[in-house]
Amino acid sequence: MTSLSQIQCLEDFKRLAKRKLPGFAFDYIEEGCNDDCAIRRNRRVLDEVLLEPHYLTSYREPDTQVNLFGKAYASPFGIAPLGLSGLIWPNASIMHARGAKQANIPFVLSTVATISIEQAAKEAGDNFWFQLYPPADRGICIDLMQRAWQSGCRNLVVTLDVPTPSRRIKAIKSGLSVPPKVSVSNVLQAACRPHWSMATLKQGMPEFANLTPYMGDAANNMQDAANFIRTTMRDVVDLHYLQWIREHWQGNLIVKGVLGVADAKDLALLQVDGLVVSNHGGRQLDAAASPLEVLTDIKQLVAEDLLLMADSGIASGVDVARYLAMGAEAVLLGRGFMYAVAAKQQIGVHHYIELLQIELQQVLSQLHCNDVQSLIKHLG
Numbered sequence: 001m002t003s004l005s006q007i008q009c010l011e012d013f014k015r016l017a018k019r020k021l022p023g024f025a026f027d028y029i030e031e032g033c034n035d036d037c038a039i040r041r042n043r044r045v046l047d048e049v050l051l052e053p054h055y056l057t058s059y060r061e062p063d064t065q066v067n068l069f070g071k072a073y074a075s076p077f078g079i080a081p082l083g084l085s086g087l088i089w090p091n092a093s094i095m096h097a098r099g100a101k102q103a104n105i106p107f108v109l110s111t112v113a114t115i116s117i118e119q120a121a122k123e124a125g126d127n128f129w130f131q132l133y134p135p136a137d138r139g140i141c142i143d144l145m146q147r148a149w150q151s152g153c154r155n156l157v158v159t160l161d162v163p164t165p166s167r168r169i170k171a172i173k174s175g176l177s178v179p180p181k182v183s184v185s186n187v188l189q190a191a192c193r194p195h196w197s198m199a200t201l202k203q204g205m206p207e208f209a210n211l212t213p214y215m216g217d218a219a220n221n222m223q224d225a226a227n228f229i230r231t232t233m234r235d236v237v238d239l240h241y242l243q244w245i246r247e248h249w250q251g252n253l254i255v256k257g258v259l260g261v262a263d264a265k266d267l268a269l270l271q272v273d274g275l276v277v278s279n280h281g282g283r284q285l286d287a288a289a290s291p292l293e294v295l296t297d298i299k300q301l302v303a304e305d306l307l308l309m310a311d312s313g314i315a316s317g318v319d320v321a322r323y324l325a326m327g328a329e330a331v332l333l334g335r336g337f338m339y340a341v342a343a344k345q346q347i348g349v350h351h352y353i354e355l356l357q358i359e360l361q362q363v364l365s366q367l368h369c370n371d372v373q374s375l376i377k378h379l380g
């Protein structure tokens with residue numbers, strides 16, 4: 001039994017998660033795509049970002065608060081949208097929502113998470129943001145947006161960067177798809193992880209809770225549900241579709257998955273409110289730039305008009321500081337929060353948030369940087 005005091009960084013969570021999860025579930029979190037070049041690039045580029053201390057300037061207790069879209073948050077990081085979260089642990093997204101609410105950070109629920117918009121809103125309150133994969137059926141799209149709005153959500157994150165499923169080699173081999181392939185190997189892997197298996201059996205097969213209301217009888221059968229998602233839920237998110245969403249969503253519209261100046265320019269013209277510069281944690285395009293490599297150019301172009309966030313590759317509070325020094329106003333973390341749940345469930349989420357806060361405070365103090373907005377002056 002690993003005690004919390006023995007978990008002091010993301011690698012500790014990851015090691016424990018590997019011991020707790022069947023291989024196919026662990027791979028679902030860890031894998032990038034193709035040869036995992038984008039994952040390695042994210043790490044390499046982060047490691048190259050240096051921060052310069054100003055030891056001779058006056059110094060006070062650093063302030064980590066940020067204001068995003070009119071709400072003050074305690075820290076400049078939040079929980080990224082994570083699909084199929086119930087595969088990692090039953091109610092993983094509820095644990096994330098509760099952790100975010102308690103720590104006052106954003107929680108972004110994925111369209112394809114395994115809890116509903118309504119549950120997420122109940123747990124996260126006004127820390128709840130909703131991520132939309134725009135469906136081909138505009139009626140469903142309107143309904144999802146209305147449900148989010150009526151649940152109190154004011155920040156809609158539309159993901160751009162999944163025009164097609166990516167090639168995740170281990171997932172293809174293990175049959176981790178919708179519907180999942182029940183192979184001898186997967187059953188054996190699950191049998192070797194009794195804690196996970198018992199928790200999963202007790203809860204039942206994870207389902208796409210946001211989408212079941214639209215599935216009719218298809219919801220009762222994995223193959224039909226898979227066909228439904230393939231045909232009804234997928235559409236190309238081009239400028240026209242985004243324009244239409246802009247016209248139908250009265251809250252803040254944030255577009256996630258931007259990696260180039262050309263797209264950022266179009267989005268600014270469309271009057272979206274924010275961008276998440278992201279390569280989806282290296283899970284979609286193996287030849288993608290790291291968000292840090294394009295952040296400065298995008299910021300120069302659009303900083304006046306909209307709020308710039310980013311994600312991909314962040315493991316620690318030092319990484320959060322690096323992204324902020326490069327121009328992001330806030331960041332999201334994906335895998336870290338999945339490993340935290342897998343390793344220690346609810347207390348894992350609280351502990352990971354606390355570690356990130358401690359690390360961020362420490363690096364700010366070390367730099368003599370009084371608040372997170374001033375990190376940009378410390379780029380080495």
Ligand SMILES: Cc1cc2nc3c(=O)[nH]c(=O)nc-3n(C[C@H](O)[C@H](O)[C@H](O)COP(=O)(O)O)c2cc1C
Pocket residue numbers: 028029080081082083084110111112113131159256278279280281282283311312313314332333334335336338
């Ligand atoms: C297991 C997993 C599932 C994800 N599901 C979604 C999703 O449903 N929607 C989405 O916009 N991004 C999704 N992402 C991408 C994250 O929101 C985020 O961009 C990425 O994880 C950031 O990189 P990091 O994992 O290195 O922190 C997923 C990422 C992971 C690891």
